[in-house]
Amino acid sequence: MARVADLETPRRIVEDIENFVSGHRENRLLEIDDDVIFQSPLVAFASGDDPLFSQYKEIIGDFHFTPREALSAAFPEAVVDSISVISWVLPIEGRTRRSNRVRELSPSLRWCHTRHWGEKFNTALRDHMVSFLKEEGFLAVAPFTAPFFKRLSMPNGPTSNWSERHAAYVAGLGTFGLSDGFITPRGIAHRCGSVVTNLPLPPTPRAYASHVANCPFLVNRSCGECIDRCPAGAITAKGHDKNKCQDYIRGELAPLKQRYNVEISGCGLCQTRVPCEAGIPTQLLARNHPPA
Numbered sequence: 001m002a003r004v005a006d007l008e009t010p011r012r013i014v015e016d017i018e019n020f021v022s023g024h025r026e027n028r029l030l031e032i033d034d035d036v037i038f039q040s041p042l043v044a045f046a047s048g049d050d051p052l053f054s055q056y057k058e059i060i061g062d063f064h065f066t067p068r069e070a071l072s073a074a075f076p077e078a079v080v081d082s083i084s085v086i087s088w089v090l091p092i093e094g095r096t097r098r099s100n101r102v103r104e105l106s107p108s109l110r111w112c113h114t115r116h117w118g119e120k121f122n123t124a125l126r127d128h129m130v131s132f133l134k135e136e137g138f139l140a141v142a143p144f145t146a147p148f149f150k151r152l153s154m155p156n157g158p159t160s161n162w163s164e165r166h167a168a169y170v171a172g173l174g175t176f177g178l179s180d181g182f183i184t185p186r187g188i189a190h191r192c193g194s195v196v197t198n199l200p201l202p203p204t205p206r207a208y209a210s211h212v213a214n215c216p217f218l219v220n221r222s223c224g225e226c227i228d229r230c231p232a233g234a235i236t237a238k239g240h241d242k243n244k245c246q247d248y249i250r251g252e253l254a255p256l257k258q259r260y261n262v263e264i265s266g267c268g269l270c271q272t273r274v275p276c277e278a279g280i281p282t283q284l285l286a287r288n289h290p291p292a
């Protein structure tokens with residue numbers, strides 16, 4: 001049976017993640033100028049038994065793991081009663097966002113290093129959280145770095161069996177936009193991560209009316225600025241074409257890997273110089289455009 005967490009534990013987890021982000025050397029653009037990669041994080045908790053996780057089997061595909069399946073895959077012998085997901089958002093630092101704003105066809109050096117080194121830091125945070133929870137006597141797994149994690153090719157584009165943004169949505173951290181990006185109170189320009197544990201944690205309330213409530217285009221047809229921002233023509237009023245996006249990143253942008261000495265360049269033009277870059281576009285959301 002899982003040990004019961006004391007009332008201080010949720011606060012300690014948030015503080016621990018905040019301290020890890022603010023103090024860790026890997027959260028720096030070490031090959032550029034030592035500036036931080038990510039600003040202070042958003043952290044929230046979801047119940048692993050939230051019905052949304054089962055609905056993802058319909059919305060994403062039956063291959064998508066529920067938190068219970070993830071923990072069982074990592075600890076097949078364990079009897080798990082309570083189950084929680086710790087989810088975080090790592091907002092991308094302002095100077096990096098500004099450097100990408102002026103780009104028209106390809107991402108900036110700082111953005112590419114954020115994609116490459118920032119994701120390594122994100123994984124260091126996942127590993128740290130798993131160790132922290134295990135030291136406290138709980139089971140923990142980061143599905144994204146677990147052996148069972150898989151990327152899958154579907155006709156409508158690449159997907160995976162653990163979507164970090166969908167976990168963040170259950171934890172109330174934001175909602176999706178027309179570009180597919182996840183719009184949080186700190187904006188869409190971020191990376192996110194999660195850990196599943198049997199530590200009981202109080203679920204963070206979801207304050208949003210729907211899974212697209214933070215995107216003005218999907219609420220009242222205002223905005224749509226990510227459409228023109230995308231050099232690949234991957235975003236239209238119908239949404240985001242993941243195949244076009246991936247082909248652009250792996251094709252046209254491939255030379256950046258050598259130029260910038262990274263394994264993957266990313267792109268993210270649709271996440272900078274747009275109204276949702278660093279916050280929820282509340283003024284546009286308040287407009288009363290008739291639905292098209």
Ligand code: B12
Pocket residue numbers: 059060115122144151157158159160161162163164165166169176177179180181182183188189190191192193211240242243245246249265266267268270271
């Ligand atoms: C495969 C992948 C890709 C693919 C496909 C992206 C995609 N949209 O799925 C490609 C190669 C195109 C890609 C590109 C990029 N990626 Co990528 N990618 C992933 C990866 C590995 C898996 C994504 C996944 O599983 N998707 C699942 C499908 C189902 O997601 P979806 O189709 O977007 O979901 C829609 C449906 O669920 C729909 N929906 C319909 N009904 C309902 C009902 C409900 C209730 C809900 C919740 C949703 C819903 O709404 C959603 C949005 O439209 C994740 C890491 C991870 N494991 O999470 C990173 C990730 C998504 N990528 C990320 C980033 C940053 C990028 C890039 C900006 C590249 C870069 N770093 O410069 C671009 C941005 C592309 C874009 N416009 O979104 C971040 C996103 C953070 C954010 N700000 O949103 C992630 C989470 C990595 C991370 N750890 O932070 N990526």
Ligand code: SF4
Pocket residue numbers: 177178179180181188214215216217218222223224225226227274275276277281
């Ligand atoms: S740029 Fe505008 S339309 Fe595109 S995701 Fe952001 S808020 Fe939505």
Ligand code: SF4
Pocket residue numbers: 179229230231232233234235240244245246248249266267268269270271
């Ligand atoms: S949709 Fe893909 S190709 Fe288009 S701007 Fe966004 S990340 Fe770049």
